[in-house]
């Protein structure tokens with residue numbers, strides 16, 4: 001999937017930002033980033049906001065895609081830190097991941 005890399009420093013992001021939070025310049029180039037990563041940390045949401053209530057309980061996880069890039073992911077399945085997860089879909093600008101090997 002597509003990500004963005006600052007042209008001036010190693011900062012990477014998945015969402016378009018107006019300027020780089022690390023060096024504050026405004027030029028980015030598109031970069032292909034892996035759609036598979038590892039669960040870095042997660043929280044289980046049992047009482048969800050109304051728009052996500054139908055999915056609860058679910059996990060909001062920080063997934064490392066590369067050593068510099070972590071993204072916030074929604075995962076419905078049970079997970080543990082260190083699990084490999086793969087992008088399932090982008091829903092309402094949210095990245096929905098699922099454990100690798102689970103169909």
Ligand SMILES: [Zn+2]
Nearest residue numbers: 006009020023
């Ligand atoms: Zn930068």
